[in-house]
Amino acid sequence: MTEQSTHRVVIVGGGFGGLYAAKAFSRIPVEITLIDKRNFHLFQPLLYQVATGTLSPADISSPLRGILSNKNVQVLMDEVIDLDPQNQQVITRGSELSYNTLIVATGVSHHYFGNEHWKSTAPGLKTVEDALEIRRRIFLAFEAAEQETDPDKRQAFLTFVIVGAGPTGVELAGAIAELAYNTLKHDFRNIKTTEAKILLLEGMDRVLPPYPADLSAKAQQSLEKLGVTVCPSTKVTDITGDIVTTVQGDETQHIASKTILWAAGVKASEMGQVLANRTGAALDRAGRVMVEPDLSLANHSNIFVIGDLAHFAHQGERPLPGVAPVAMQQGQYVARLLKQQLKGETLPPFKYEDAGSLAVIGQNAAVADLGFIKFSGPLAWFVWIFAHIFYLIEYDNKLIVMLQWGWNYFTRNRGARLITGEATLGRATEPSNRSLPTEAKTTVQV
Amino acid sequence: MTEQSTHRVVIVGGGFGGLYAAKAFSRIPVEITLIDKRNFHLFQPLLYQVATGTLSPADISSPLRGILSNKNVQVLMDEVIDLDPQNQQVITRGSELSYNTLIVATGVSHHYFGNEHWKSTAPGLKTVEDALEIRRRIFLAFEAAEQETDPDKRQAFLTFVIVGAGPTGVELAGAIAELAYNTLKHDFRNIKTTEAKILLLEGMDRVLPPYPADLSAKAQQSLEKLGVTVCPSTKVTDITGDIVTTVQGDETQHIASKTILWAAGVKASEMGQVLANRTGAALDRAGRVMVEPDLSLANHSNIFVIGDLAHFAHQGERPLPGVAPVAMQQGQYVARLLKQQLKGETLPPFKYEDAGSLAVIGQNAAVADLGFIKFSGPLAWFVWIFAHIFYLIEYDNKLIVMLQWGWNYFTRNRGARLITGEATLGRATEPSNRSLPTEAKTTVQV
Numbered sequence A, B: 001m002t003e004q005s006t007h008r009v010v011i012v013g014g015g016f017g018g019l020y021a022a023k024a025f026s027r028i029p030v031e032i033t034l035i036d037k038r039n040f041h042l043f044q045p046l047l048y049q050v051a052t053g054t055l056s057p058a059d060i061s062s063p064l065r066g067i068l069s070n071k072n073v074q075v076l077m078d079e080v081i082d083l084d085p086q087n088q089q090v091i092t093r094g095s096e097l098s099y100n101t102l103i104v105a106t107g108v109s110h111h112y113f114g115n116e117h118w119k120s121t122a123p124g125l126k127t128v129e130d131a132l133e134i135r136r137r138i139f140l141a142f143e144a145a146e147q148e149t150d151p152d153k154r155q156a157f158l159t160f161v162i163v164g165a166g167p168t169g170v171e172l173a174g175a176i177a178e179l180a181y182n183t184l185k186h187d188f189r190n191i192k193t194t195e196a197k198i199l200l201l202e203g204m205d206r207v208l209p210p211y212p213a214d215l216s217a218k219a220q221q222s223l224e225k226l227g228v229t230v231c232p233s234t235k236v237t238d239i240t241g242d243i244v245t246t247v248q249g250d251e252t253q254h255i256a257s258k259t260i261l262w263a264a265g266v267k268a269s270e271m272g273q274v275l276a277n278r279t280g281a282a283l284d285r286a287g288r289v290m291v292e293p294d295l296s297l298a299n300h301s302n303i304f305v306i307g308d309l310a311h312f313a314h315q316g317e318r319p320l321p322g323v324a325p326v327a328m329q330q331g332q333y334v335a336r337l338l339k340q341q342l343k344g345e346t347l348p349p350f351k352y353e354d355a356g357s358l359a360v361i362g363q364n365a366a367v368a369d370l371g372f373i374k375f376s377g378p379l380a381w382f383v384w385i386f387a388h389i390f391y392l393i394e395y396d397n398k399l400i401v402m403l404q405w406g407w408n409y410f411t412r413n414r415g416a417r418l419i420t421g422e423a424t425l426g427r428a429t430e431p432s433n434r435s436l437p438t439e440a441k442t443t444v445q446v
Helices: A017-024 A046-051 A129-146 A151-157 A167-185 A213-226 A272-277 A324-342 A379-390 A400-410 B016-025 B044-051 B128-147 B151-159 B166-182 B213-226 B273-281 B323-340 B378-392 B398-409
Strands: A008-012 A032-038 A040-042 A059-063 A075-076 A080-084 A090-093 A095-098 A101-104 A108-110 A159-163 A195-199 A228-231 A237-239 A243-248 A251-256 A259-262 A266-268 A301-306 A358-360 A365-367 A374-376 B008-012 B031-036 B041-042 B061-063 B073-077 B080-085 B087-091 B093-096 B099-104 B109-110 B159-163 B197-201 B228-231 B233-239 B243-248 B251-256 B259-262 B265-270 B302-304 B357-362 B365-369 B374-376
Touching: A008 A017, A017 A032, A017 A101, A017 A324, A046 A129, A046 A167, A059 A129, A075 B128, A080 A272, A095 A167, A101 A324, A129 A151, A129 A167, A151 A159, A159 A167, A159 A251, A167 A195, A167 A213, A167 A228, A213 A358, A213 A365, A213 A374, A251 B061, A259 B265, A266 A272, A324 B259, A358 B166, A374 B251, A379 A400, B008 B016, B016 B031, B016 B099, B016 B323, B044 B128, B044 B166, B044 B378, B099 B323, B128 B151, B128 B166, B128 B259, B151 B159, B151 B251, B159 B251, B166 B213, B166 B228, B166 B265, B166 B357, B213 B228, B213 B243, B213 B259, B213 B357, B213 B365, B213 B374, B243 B378, B265 B273, B273 B302, B357 B378, B365 B378, B374 B378
Parallel strands: A008 A032, A008 A101, A032 A075, A101 A301, A159 A195, A159 A259, A195 A228, B008 B031, B008 B099, B031 B073, B099 B302, B159 B197, B159 B259, B197 B228
Antiparallel strands: A040 A059, A080 A090, A090 A095, A108 A266, A237 A243, A243 A251, A358 A365, A365 A374, B041 B061, B080 B087, B087 B093, B109 B265, B233 B243, B243 B251, B357 B365, B365 B374
16 A cells, blocks of 8 residues: 555644654644644643543543544554564554554653552642542542541541642642632531641752742742642652651651652653663663764664653753653654755754743732743743643644633633542541541531 | 431432432422432433533533532442332331332333334433443444445444434434534544434424424524435334334335434333322323322322323423433422422412423534424524523532533534443444444455
8 A cells, every 4th residue: 555665653642742753743744643642732831730620521632533533644553562662663552553654652650759659649630530539539539627526536527638740749739729719718508628738848948949040039929829848858658548658857857648649750761761661772861761962873873862751961960851842853853854855954052942931829920031031920821821832722722722711710610610520528448548537427416 | 316306308319300309399398318320410401412522421420429428318339129108117228217208210121112122223312321331332333433444334433323303313314414424524534524414213293293383494494404315204113223213104114324323212210100009099001100280199199200200290281301300390389289288388389380391403503492482493402502501500610511511512523422331333332333344354455
């Protein structure tokens, strides 16, 4: 069916890197296959809004087939499990695919630094399922507190611990504080949601460590104004049941909390190890793949690694951060590079054009570092909103998100605070931790 | 804390009946507790739009606490498991609650007529989780067909069987046909989605059996125009693996289908049996509770049953249908009745004010029976849209649904076609049925 002479490109992963590569490639006469485990592209920067009940998963997702339906791209819903660089094939669960050029963009997952058993107690936020699970835990905690009569147990249900004060941790802490101190204020009868404690733990000496120190200070002020207790220079040494053990200087603390969220670290997805095994590619300590200045592998110039999975350190001292703009630009670069190579030409090395960093804390509160200017407050928040909406409406129906936000902004409502999934109160999957303990069975005076 | 003299009302179930009772009661000086397993009210008539990828669960749900936050209602997220009418207490998983008046509105679930083992193969559509599971199966079937090379197996992935042609079955069949023949038309490379078969099986001799015969005929025409194969007078005698066995007259057929949906019958929720055991209440064949003309139980005038769980046959020959308007009116009636009773007065028996029936088939296609007038086509569709939006915007942020619909209407888009949950292609929970069989492992020519 296909001509042998056509150049075949296989892209693994439909995140920002893979999708932008696929979109840029489609203007070049090559055959492209995009492989992803999921059937949709996820706008991960807004995932915390799903986890805290503002948006629905579909609001920040677009079906990959829909985005690419008019392009010369074959979408394959499958998972790559191995690689044969000698025969130029990727092996998926369902098939083997030949490639002339391979682009790997499978991203990263959570890193518990050797404490993988903390995962079930302290989930991270990477997938739609993660977000729905976190949403379930947050709102179930308020429901359980409402029914709990023991003051200590009640306080554990009303204590939310977020480990890690990078952008995700800051966003989660801010949104939970807004829930407790605002959205849910009038919804309960036995508890005051304003008595909730939201603790943001950070091992470094300030929140948003990659940002300039004065913006970190502003962010901390904004968080504290919202009701978040910020704990810098605080290391988590243990998570057992619902007790988080922390060390700050010489002081050890035990915090009882039923809702512990992990936003502390990432490690490379499994494709990093596959690449190391099959091509001899070097990995960094987080398992990310060391790439050449043109994003290819040292020994395999037809294999490229882009996005969060790539360790690119040819620009400045530190590797490029794992953010969407880096992945997008790398995807587009590889497409341009291949176009030139097919014409027998080449391109200068990849160079990231840094438009700046934005982190949101809560309504009207954000910090922005655009390089030439730093600012915070409502203006940063509006820049953040419009930067995200601009991206979202590039795709199909995400105009609706803007309307939803507009509505939420004026009503301070959070309509998506559903508790879904198999476990509901009283028949949870993790009874020791998530449901009302049986000894809490009480006669409620109605 | 509470005065003994205050009249205590316990409402079990936050569907249309329970919620409308709670809202009406809140104008009366009584203490009200609304108990529901879930923390949200679900607008079930639009659930098929979640199952077919148009709307998100949160678009058709509202948090019960949010709806009732300004009312004199205590919301309890819990499940009632037993009843003690002598001591006037309901027993939940977490507590016991005293009542002076009890209102049971726990609705119905699927009925497989003694074939409960069909359930995992042919799920029904009652909960948000049901809808997401059906959505997952529908879109996974197209993905699997795209990768399947055996023509028979491919056709089984592209065959959708809906059992039961009541409103839910008709809506599901119409929406799946629109997906296959319209929304997804350009999204696949190996399959033509327009080769999908959508079979709507109905044991009675026509679709929408409760409707007048001419509207049933119109509905069938509309369905066929959309691409649905309507099979009236067809009984399902077996569902094994992915084979549905049907009998139509003397003819037995075996249909291979990977997506079988159940919309054929309902039975009372477990509270029906609890009421029968504890109060001696009579049940009908579907397990619904026989109620007095004032919706109370014969031997317990302070226990009311409303909505789908109630069998109310004091108005016409047949019991009232299990539709939202009946439940809403019954909830409001019981609140009014109690108000009168507390003043030492009474009310005439409950009378359902039937404003008519509406069923939607697809875009621009619906049938309406308003009693004094019957019509079909685009006008009926617009009446249907506005009737539903009118209800939805009674609550919080559901204006957004209208905008989403408006957008979808002009773009024919379905943005919520996400495959979520634990099982994705290649690692499904039911490998024999849902994932690509291992023998289908093929080399795809890219």
